Amino acid sequence: MPSFDIVSEFDQHEATNAVDQANREVQSRFDFKGVDASFTLEGESVTLEAEVDFQLKQMLDVLRNRLIARGIDARCMEPEDPELSGVKARQTVKLKQGLEAADAKDIVKRIKATKAKVQAQIQGEKVRVTGKKRDDLQGIMALLRSEEGPDLPLQFDNFRD
Structure with missing residues (x-):
């Protein structure tokens, strides 16, 4: 029958590749020159760190584009509210699976x-x-x-x- x-589901290895590509893109972009901004993949969540909230929004778009380019549907992203603390801004994006x-x-x-x-x-x-x-x-x-x-x-x- x-x-x-x-x-x-999504491919965890492709998610790792997408985060690595997003890190490289942020490091080479002109509007992020001299800015301490990075992506970190921990299990099924990605942590975005930057200096201000506006940069987090740009980084979220970069991550979304990289995930789509690697064949991962962007609907699996579930961004949480950004945490602003003086010098750093941090945001966690959960990648839903199941x-x-x-x-x-x-x-x-x-x-x-x-x-x-x-x-x-x-x-x-x-x-x-x-x-x-x-x-x-x-x-x-x-x-x-x-x-x-x-x-x-x-x-x-x-x-x-």
């Missing part, structure tokens, strides 16, 4: 609302969709790509025929 998994229970339930509900002949099951941080026909599964994929739903980057993984 054909099946596939709906996941929300489907939360509420988002997984929403996806299952939208699949069931289509009345397609498929079954959707929540399995941890992914949703498995099974059906008798490959065309039904591809229709669900097209529906989830086009529909406005949870603001998450969705990937379709482990397609079995």
Whole structure:
């Protein structure tokens, strides 16, 4: 019976490369000359450090562009509020990975609302969709790509025929 998994993931190695490229871009940009600004990747969060809040906003755009260039969907970024402390400004950006229970339930509900002949099951941080026909599964994929739903980057993984 054909099946596939709906996941929300990114490649950790590509995220590391994107942060390294963003660091190099900030060091070489004219508007950051003489400014102590850097990106640091710690697990699934990126810390941005600069001298003022305005520079953090520019650095956030640089990071977003580098992630997109490396094939990581920018919707996985969840920036927190900047912390301003005298000489330094710091901001943490979490890189979301995995489907939360509420988002997984929403996806299952939208699949069931289509009345397609498929079954959707929540399995941890992914949703498995099974059906008798490959065309039904591809229709669900097209529906989830086009529909406005949870603001998450969705990937379709482990397609079995």
